Amino acid sequence: MKKYIFLFFFVFLLAHSDEITQKQKDIKENERIVKQLSKKLEDLAGEILDNEKNLKKIASEINLLNGKTLKLENSVKTQIKALEQLNNQNKDLLKNKNQIEGKLIDLIAKDFAYDLAIPQNYIESEDGIIALEIIGNLDKIFNEEFLKISKDYEDINKKIEDKENQIAVINTSLKEYKNQIDELRNLRKKQEVEIAKQKTDKEIYTRKLSSLQVQQQELRKTLNQLKIIQEKQEEKVVQKQEDNKEKNNIKQIGSSFQTSNVKRYVGAKTISPLESYTVKQQFGNYVDPIYNIKIYNENVVLKSTNPDAAVRNVLDGKIVFAKATPTLKKVVIVENKEGIHTIYAHLDKIAPGVKVGRNIKKGYIIGRVESDLTFEVTQKNYHINPLEMIR
Incomplete structure (x- = not known):
C-alpha cells in the first residue's frame, strides 16, 4: 500500500513540476518588481541603461554566433553524408581485416603441420628426400604468401586508422555545431527574459516619473490654495497640461517642467x-x-x-x-x-x-x-x- 501511495505522490509531483517551476519564477519576478518599485528614480534609470547595454551585447553575441552556425550548417549536411560513407567503408575494411586474420591463421597452421617431426628412416629414403624438397618449396611459398598477407593486413589497419581519424574529426565538428546551436538557443532565451525585465522596468520607471509629476502638481496646487506660492505658477502648469493633452504620456510628463x-x-x-x-x-x-x-x-x-x-x-x-x-x-x-x-x-x-x-x-x-x-x-x-x- 505504501508503495502505491509513494508512486501516486511521485506521479503527482512529476505532473505538476512545470506548474510549480513557473509559480516559483513568477514569485521571484514579483519580488524583483517590488524591489524595483522601492528604488530611487536615478538608480532605476541607471539599471535600465545598463540593461540596454547588456541587451545590445547579447544581440551582438547572437548575430556573431548565428553567422558561425550558418557557416557550419552549410558543411554539416556534407559532413553527415561523408560520415555515413566512412562508416560503411570502415565496416568493409573491418570485414576484410577479419578475413585476412583468418588466412594468416590458416597459413600458420599449415606451416606448423609441415614442420612436424618426420621419422629418420623416412628421411633417408628416396621418397623422404623428395618430400623434404617439396616441404622446402612449400615453406618458401608459405613465407611469400605470409609476407604478402601480412603486408595487406598492415595496409588495411592503416586505412582503418585513417578512416577512424576522419570520423573523429567530423564528429568533433558536428559536436561543435550542436554546442553552438545550444548556446544560440540559450542566448535567445536569455534575451527574451532580459527584454521582458526591461519592459517591466521601463513601465515601473514611467509610472514613477508620472507619479512624481502628479504629486508635485498636487503639492503646488495645495500651496497655491494656501497662498504659499504665487497663483500664476500653478496657472502656467495647468495651461501647459491643457496644451499637451493630445500628446503621448511621456511628452505629457515632460511638458510640465518649470524652474x-x-x-x-x-x-x-x-x-x-x-x-x-x-x-x-x-x-x-x-x-x-x-x-x-x-x-x-x-x-x-x-x-x-x-x-x-x-x-x-x-x-x-x-x-x-x-x-x-x-x-x-x-x-x-x-x-x-x-x-x-x-x-x-x-x-x-x-x-x-x-x-x-x-x-x-x-x-x-x-x-x-x-x-x-x-x-x-x-x-x-x-x-x-x-x-x-x-x-
Whole structure:
C-alpha cells in the first residue's frame, strides 16, 4: 500500500513540476518588481541603461554566433553524408581485416603441420628426400604468401586508422555545431527574459516619473490654495497640461517642467524630520536619462531606515494644513517664522493632536511613515533646499 501511495505522490509531483517551476519564477519576478518599485528614480534609470547595454551585447553575441552556425550548417549536411560513407567503408575494411586474420591463421597452421617431426628412416629414403624438397618449396611459398598477407593486413589497419581519424574529426565538428546551436538557443532565451525585465522596468520607471509629476502638481496646487506660492505658477502648469493633452504620456510628463524660484537658507540649522534616514531624492534639477525629460524637484524624499518611524516638526510654528490627499497620502503643512513653511507629505499616519490652527514646538511628533517622507520648505514664494536647513 505504501508503495502505491509513494508512486501516486511521485506521479503527482512529476505532473505538476512545470506548474510549480513557473509559480516559483513568477514569485521571484514579483519580488524583483517590488524591489524595483522601492528604488530611487536615478538608480532605476541607471539599471535600465545598463540593461540596454547588456541587451545590445547579447544581440551582438547572437548575430556573431548565428553567422558561425550558418557557416557550419552549410558543411554539416556534407559532413553527415561523408560520415555515413566512412562508416560503411570502415565496416568493409573491418570485414576484410577479419578475413585476412583468418588466412594468416590458416597459413600458420599449415606451416606448423609441415614442420612436424618426420621419422629418420623416412628421411633417408628416396621418397623422404623428395618430400623434404617439396616441404622446402612449400615453406618458401608459405613465407611469400605470409609476407604478402601480412603486408595487406598492415595496409588495411592503416586505412582503418585513417578512416577512424576522419570520423573523429567530423564528429568533433558536428559536436561543435550542436554546442553552438545550444548556446544560440540559450542566448535567445536569455534575451527574451532580459527584454521582458526591461519592459517591466521601463513601465515601473514611467509610472514613477508620472507619479512624481502628479504629486508635485498636487503639492503646488495645495500651496497655491494656501497662498504659499504665487497663483500664476500653478496657472502656467495647468495651461501647459491643457496644451499637451493630445500628446503621448511621456511628452505629457515632460511638458510640465518649470524652474522654481529658489533661495539659500540662511537661518540656524535645525533637526531633521526623521531620526535615521537616507536621501532617496535630491532637491533641484533632474534630467531623466531614459527619455531626456527635465524635472525640477522642489522637495526631497527621505527614506527612513526604520519602519513606522516618527516624523518630527523641525521648527516652531502653526499647523495650517493637515489631511489626506489623493496622491500624497497624508500631508501636514506648518507655518513657521519669517515666512517659512515646512511641508511633510506621504505620511502614513497623522498624530491625533495635529489640528489646523494649533501651535506646535520643534520636535513635536506630527505623524509616522513606513518608508518615504516627502519634505519641502518654502519661504515667501521661494523654495529652499530642505537639506540646507536640517542637520
